[in-house]
Amino acid sequence: MYELEVEKMSCGHCINAVTKSVQAVDADAKVEINLAQRKVRVQTDAELAEISAAIVNAGYPVVSSAAV
Template sequence: MKTEFIVSDMTCNHCVQTITRAVQDVAPDAAVQTDLGAHRVTIESSADAATLQAAIAEEGYDAQPA
């Protein structure tokens, strides 16, 4: 399933790496794509959106459904 979030406080490649790692920690099968300029994170995974959103939030980022 594809899930998209707007992460307005994702501002650099370190943010991208942190978010990608957090998502893959809870969903090892996840394919994570990011658009840094648009602050968009697209995740293809069998994990539900709430789990993915919580993983991003746990790292201190504000992830809102796109």
């Protein structure tokens, strides 16, 4: 599982966009988003770099990321 700190998320649209970007990399990924803490937790078999790049490409800067 990975935890990423992602900026510019503020609403339901943001949650959908980030979730779709992650699931474009791994359709079976489980995504949990906490808007207040700007945290995205992803359970996936994909590489962290792929997940991070997908979120950035969707327009949401990834400030930090780590395997947890």
